[in-house]
Amino acid sequence: MNTNKKLGGLRVLLAEDSPDNQLIVSLMLKAAGAEVAVVDNGQAVLDQLQRQSYDVVLMDITMPVMDGFEAILRLRSEGHQVPVFALTAYSLDEERQKCLESGFTGHISKPIDRAALLESLSPFVLS
Numbered sequence: 001m002n003t004n005k006k007l008g009g010l011r012v013l014l015a016e017d018s019p020d021n022q023l024i025v026s027l028m029l030k031a032a033g034a035e036v037a038v039v040d041n042g043q044a045v046l047d048q049l050q051r052q053s054y055d056v057v058l059m060d061i062t063m064p065v066m067d068g069f070e071a072i073l074r075l076r077s078e079g080h081q082v083p084v085f086a087l088t089a090y091s092l093d094e095e096r097q098k099c100l101e102s103g104f105t106g107h108i109s110k111p112i113d114r115a116a117l118l119e120s121l122s123p124f125v126l127s
């Protein structure tokens with residue numbers, strides 16, 4: 001498979017409040033063929049998912065307005081089943097477990113490793 005288009009057609013909603021991280025992650029995803037929309041807080045994730053569907057959400061857990069933990073609880077309580085990956089600088093097993101128990105599909109540590117990101121998201125690409 002052409003690794004440059006490994007995520008071909010995948011619709012990703014990226015929730016990240018850091019402009020630098022928004023740019024870096026967006027570039028990684030777009031280079032792999034994904035379509036990317038960017039918001040900067042958890043409330044914006046909820047609002048965006050009311051307007052449009054996505055295949056995957058990547059969500060920072062520490063954001064203003066509404067953090068990732070509150071946003072995932074609201075998403076799941078409203079019945080959203082979209083896969084949501086927590087983006088966090090914390091890579092401890094306890095943090096990973098907290099994310100999974102809160103309703104996140106998975107956990108991706110920052111700084112983001114391109115290969116690990118693509119590997120995490122590739123199962124959600126529709127054939």
